[in-house]
Amino acid sequence: MHRRRALLLLLTGLFTLLFSSLGLGALANAQTPTTGPISVIATTPADGETLTAAPPEIILNFAAILPDIEAVIQLQNANKELLNVGQPIAFNNRTSLKVRVLEQTGLPAGGYLVTWLVRPKDSKPISGKFAFILEAPDGSTTGTDSTTDTTEPIKIETGGLGLTKSNYSGGFLGMIGRLLAYIGLAGLAGALLFVALAWAEGVEYVLTVRHMIAAWAIGTFGSLVSLAALSADMKGVSLARGMLPTSWGSALDTTYGKVLVIRFLAMAASVWVARHPERVVDPTSRWMAFGGPGLALITYGWSRHSEGILSVPFGILHMVGISAWFGGAALLARVVLAGPGEADLVTALKRFRGIALPALGLTVFSGIIEAAFHLGGARNLLNTGYGKILVLKILAVAAMAFVGTANRQFVRSRLARTRTLPPRPAQRLRKSVRTEIMIGAFVLLLTGWMTGAKAPDAGSSDPAAVNKNTLMSDDGTFKVEVTFGPKKVGAQVEVHFRLLKPKTITNGLIAFTPNDVNAASIEVPIEGSPRYGFGPDQGFVFPASGTWTITVTATGPDGDLPAASGQFAVRNQDGSEPTPTSSTIATDITRQTVPDTTEPVDTTPVKAAN
Structure with missing residues (x-):
């Protein structure tokens, strides 16, 4: 009798838990836009658009929330050469993808073709393309001899669709x-x-x-x-x-x-x-x-x-x-x-x-x-x-x-x-x-x-979990907590972000900029989440030792927020303290030519595939 009563109570509790979870899941689905067929409704630049300035990034806007996908966005010039772009970043509640143009010498005037491929886990891949023209403004040069200041650091976009948006597991x-x-x-x-x-x-x-x-x-x-x-x-x-x-x-x-x-x-x-x-x-x-x-x-x-x-x-x-x-x-x-x-x-x-x-x-x-x-x-x-x-x-x-x-x-x-x-x-x-x-x-x-918790090990005694940096703007209206490490050349860096003030932000960006050498800076988009981060398997590496500056920018409920920044030191690859002659990792720029089977760049507008 007691066993039957205990079993009945147990089954009742389990069914209550199951239906509560299903109910909460349905409520969450009701409050969140659902995913739908993958189709592009707009692009930046627009298909067939003529520009007078090189676009800093390429954006694809979709008709519905993107499911779990793998995305590839490529940019090629009139010579069918693949140009350097960052990793695809999901933003705007996962209804948009963007990549940053990373060409160190800028984009010369000419025609360009953007090709994209989205591969959902549970359906067939979807692809498309669009073209735009870049015209040189009056008084500027054309061709590959760009007047872009090549001493500017290379902007590296990090992250992607796999970045963690919450911290339930570690919380x-x-x-x-x-x-x-x-x-x-x-x-x-x-x-x-x-x-x-x-x-x-x-x-x-x-x-x-x-x-x-x-x-x-x-x-x-x-x-x-x-x-x-x-x-x-x-x-x-x-x-x-x-x-x-x-x-x-x-x-x-x-x-x-x-x-x-x-x-x-x-x-x-x-x-x-x-x-x-x-x-x-x-x-x-x-x-x-x-x-x-x-x-x-x-x-x-x-x-x-x-x-x-x-x-x-x-x-x-x-x-x-x-x-x-x-x-x-x-x-x-x-x-x-x-x-x-x-x-x-x-x-x-x-x-x-x-x-x-x-x-x-x-x-x-x-x-x-x-x-x-x-x-x-x-x-x-x-x-x-x-x-x-x-x-x-x-x-x-x-x-x-x-x-x-x-x-x-x-x-x-x-x-x-x-x-x-x-x-x-x-x-x-x-x-x-x-x-x-x-x-x-x-x-x-x-x-x-x-x-x-993040455990140190013999290979990394400087884990991200013990590298907490609290940054605040001069007027105190913007306050964040950024935890990242190891701060060493060549090591995969783990980053975690926590918003302290205000309660919500949009267009957030963490920028790591070297002070001592002309090396690549790193940009991590925040996408407005109060907790945000990724592990070392999704991270980046510091290309040079020395003094770096971390700067966090964002837009608050009442407009752009003043930047919150601070400085930190990156050690050499062997773990020693940085010296005036900083060690760097070679970042040679390589150019990959698109095979002849690829369609040539055409400035005629092409509709994105649905």
Whole structure:
């Protein structure tokens, strides 16, 4: 009767969660313009337009919001040569694409053809072209001998359609999702291990089934929130829409996303053993019963966005140790010590000592190895955010170990000669084990926090997460937080932006400009999002060391905002401090000729393909 009632309540909660998510997703869809057939309704320059000044950028305006796509925009001159343009940038609520013209010597007078290709993930590619003419103004030269000042830095457009528009995964909701996933999986896996190794009689208790179902529900929901947060970040949708399986496609493009999908499915499948824990003591079904929780535990070898192959087994061992320790203690507090009992409860308490001590040693050993992989040296222990969280976790694990050792010693001394569990010792021990569990939950919270934090490593002790720059305009009306790094020549740079004042902006731009050398400057469009950024795999590199200036410009609700700027130093490629003779990376300009099969440039207006 109790099992049926618990199952009914569980199913009711899950259906409520599912329909709430669907309702919120439908509401989000109702409030956001929907995607439609891809067709160009306008271009800048216009098709067939004659210009007297070279366009700084090329813009395509579409009839509807663009779905997940790959885009290519090319510019060629009358000699069928491909000219230098930036990467396509989605803006205007993803209804437009633009590229910046990057020709160092400018565009000479003549005819030009723009070709574009949009490749949606779920449909056939769409392409089109349009042409424009550039005439030389009076008194200027034509041809390739442009009077453009070649000492101007090259403007490099960075980013693209894959840039993160939200920060659910690395923010508070992502951390809560990881915490619930940790607690639920550790509670379920540890309890099953405890029952299988030390307390086979526990499957006969209704409280055991309730405990395992609760742990399964918490872990499954936490895994879903973690997956939804990453999907929402990568797809640029709300967290509610990120919970729908239709939004998980973008997450599957990354290893970490695949890991989260597998973890969620493994946790969901573990309901088979959570409802019937007796399957872990049945020799015919034991290994199958451990299949779901075991697979979920294995995924924690890839618990970070980027893992070295050597750290994977230690990540798995670390999660196994934590689960055996935390999950067993949780089952003790909620079931074994719920009240006085017979000899099987005393036996369970004594046997848990044989599980807790090895689990503690495995947790500490694997944690030290993982810290060595991710910390990148003792110098990062106190001068990085990741290192400070690690110190706090070490102290919490030490406290949990102290309380746990005291609990095991109490069992050994007070219950060594008794065959029953008296009420008073049971109550006292339950309070102490609850304290141990609370500290363990705090340890898991710190673990979830560390997973979302940027960890320094041996190759980069200058991560973006510890390079926070708060910039404010002179009048205080424009204030932003830009976090970026490593600040070193040749390293892929990670950038994160946070708007502090005003609440909304448009046409935002972050510009990195070198002060000491004539090297390329970097421009990162913000597109109006209060939180914006991208990882090192989507970033850029600083081409030269020395002093650089970061400048943020934008348009506020009442017009253009005054610029917010500051200076910073970029180290040499070997990590040494910059010298007056700055090291640079060669940025030779290469010209690619369009094959003869390409249509020649024609100044006759050509309609864009639908």
